[in-house]
Amino acid sequence: MYRKIIISVFVCLALLLVSNCGRRKNVGEHLMSCRFLFEQWTDTLSNDPAYVCAQVDSLLVHVKDSVVYYQALVLKSKAKMFMSEIDSAECLLDAISRFCSSHGDSGEKVWMLSADAANMKGNLYVRRAVYDSARDAFSNAYRLCEKAGGYDKLFDISLNLADSYVVEGEYDRGAFWYRKALRLADSLDLGDEYRFPVYYGLAQVNMNLRDFGRCDYFFDLAGKYYDRMKPYEKHIYLNNRGNSYYYREDYPSALAYFRRLLAFLSQYPEMKFERNLTMVNMGEVFLLMNETDSATYYLDRCYPYFREIGNTTALYYIDTQLIELALKKNNLALARKRLRDAVKPDFVDPNMLHIRNRYLQHYFEESGNFRQAYLYLKENNRIDDSIRNERVKMRTAMIALEYRQDSTLMEKEMLIQQNKNKVLRLNQWLYGGALVVLLAVMFGVFAFLYRKKKRLEKERNLQMSINSLRLANIRNRISPHFIFNVLNREMHLQRESEGDRYMKRLVKLIRRNLELADSLSVSLRDELDFVRTYIDLESATLQPDFVYTFDVDACIDTANVQIPSMLVQIPVENAIKHGLRGKPGRKRLCIRIVKEDESIMIAIRDNGGGFRNADSVMASSNGTGTGMKVITRTLQLLNAYNRFPIEMRIANIEIEHEAGCEVYFKIPIDYSFELKK
Secondary structure (H helix, E strand, C coil), X not given: CHHHHHHHHXXXXXXXXXXHHCCCCCHHHXXXXXXXXXXXHHHHHCCCHHHHHHHHHHHHCCCCCCHXXXXXXXXXXXXXXXXXXXXXXXXXXXXXXXXXXXXXXXXXXXXXXXXXXXXXXXXXXXXXXXXXXXXXXHHXXXXXXXXXXXXXXXXXXXXXXXXXXXXXXXXXXXHHHHHHHHHHHHHCCCCHHHCHHHHHHHHHHHHHCCCHHHHHHHHHHHHCCHHHCCHHHHHHHHHHHXXXXXXCXXXXXXXXXXXXXXXXXXXXXXXXXXXXXXXXXXXXHHHHCCCHHHHHHHHHHHHHHHHHHCCHHHHHHHHHHHXXXXXXXXXXXXXXXXXXXXXXXXXXXXXXXXXXXXXXXXXXXXXXXHHHHHHXXXXXXXXXXXXXXXXXXXXXXXXXXXXXXXXXXXXXXXXXXXXXXXXXXXXXXHHHHHHHHHHHHHHHHHHHHHHHHXXXXXXXXXXXXXXXXXXXXXXXXXXXXXXXXXHHHHHCXXXXXXXXXXXXXXXXXXXXXXXXXXXXXXXXXXXXXXXXXXXXXXXXXXXXXXXXXXXXXXXXXXXXXXXECCCCHHHHHHHHHHHHCCCCCCEEEEEEEEEECCEEEEEEEECCCCCCCHHHHCCCCCCCCHHHHHHHHHXXXXXXXXXXXXXXXXXXXXXXXXXXXXXXXXXXXXCCCCCCC
């Protein structure tokens, strides 16, 4: 370290002498003189960025408004980024961009300077979690670097491009750029000690695809060079290795790596971003291990930092954990507040979205909203399927890249052995065989997926048909006990005219039941007409103290309002059969229908004693509960095809100082009865 400082001071003095007597020196000569000095400072950058800033400032006064001056600003912007002074780094890069724009056609040196600035901007965008802009900046840096002939820097830019694709979930393209970095390392004759960033990058790709065997293989390759890694490279290695055990749900092993990383980062106070990110990961692991106090401690420590720098991705991750933390503490109100106040970034990493959906599923389960919880479960299943598809895509891409590498090696062997024609034919056979195998595999996968899709569609249609037939069968049934009781009573009536009246009503009731049997829905007017007929027939057995009322809102057009078949009939039948029949004293039945906002409210009340417990909703001592099962299953089927469901509630109430029961329905006016999406 001291040796590097002595050399740096010596070179600065030499530059000072050159600047005083070197008016004949041009920009290119300054750049050549400073290259060694910049390399020394770059090696010191991650260990002591403040020192590098001071050394760059001492140099800037001697190389004003030149390529060397702005090249030094690039180095200073890197130091500022390591010190987490993102705004300062961005100001420096803006000054470099203005200089490059005004000297756009000045040659390779300015192009190379533009490439360095674009690469640094990409790194700043990554810090701020703006990954699409980061990818564009890295692509621009790669193009400029190729244009300037700076092939020695293409390796690092390829790594940055690969990282940006991996963060956005494009694992096949990320793997492509990692492989391209390996080919550049081959062409530049870089040793394995320079390739470990590629290895832990490929390990991260396989980690995201849940291929932990290959993940560990690449991590082990990178781990051999741990002692040669720079501090920020050690952070990446330890952080990703801990994440790999996190995704395997081996939380103690993940926590061990994160603890090791936090202890390492404590030696570098300027690495604030990395230290706070590690605390976020530790909070997540403690949360999953149900150590809520430790999770709270680390999340509270890191949240202010990410809020200060405006990193919405990190805040999104922390908010997700805070919601789950509130649920684990049985504080549903706090979880609801945190969900409402959570940040909403423009882009969310697929893995982070998977974690968020899992916690939101838990939140809605605790809230009793099982429909919304199911939607988040379904979305996570889709993400898992997407990861499996990405694994297939990456496997295909890796096979293609491996064959390209093989062909390059073959061409080299052909030049050495002077047997080009023979090797070319062999290469053609290899490509032809690979293409046939690839096409066969793709055809097999396509055929499998097509057959699976057809089978699932057939099963879904069959299940829908079965449900429709069951409903139709249930709707066509009418209680035989009711028919026989009415017929026996009418046969024993002595007054012939009154008997005719009851028989006509019974015939009307049976005819209307048959007319409505083929439809899932009926108009409110037809349903009420059917119910009135039914009550008139049953009222003879409930007299002399039976009174029923129909209260229908005058603004409701009952002919144009559709409701599910038997929605009113079954609760009325249950009220009479299980509540009012056999009850001594006054018997009351009230049907009330009103319109509120965009819904129709239907309430059926009786003073028949109510139900004793929750099980009585479906069955009583005198009945099988089939009617309420019909309503429940019909509503479940229809609600699955509607955005706003029909709500149903059954509760005990008090009517005229007597216990009673209320069946309540809330029906949206635009409710659809078509069994299709």
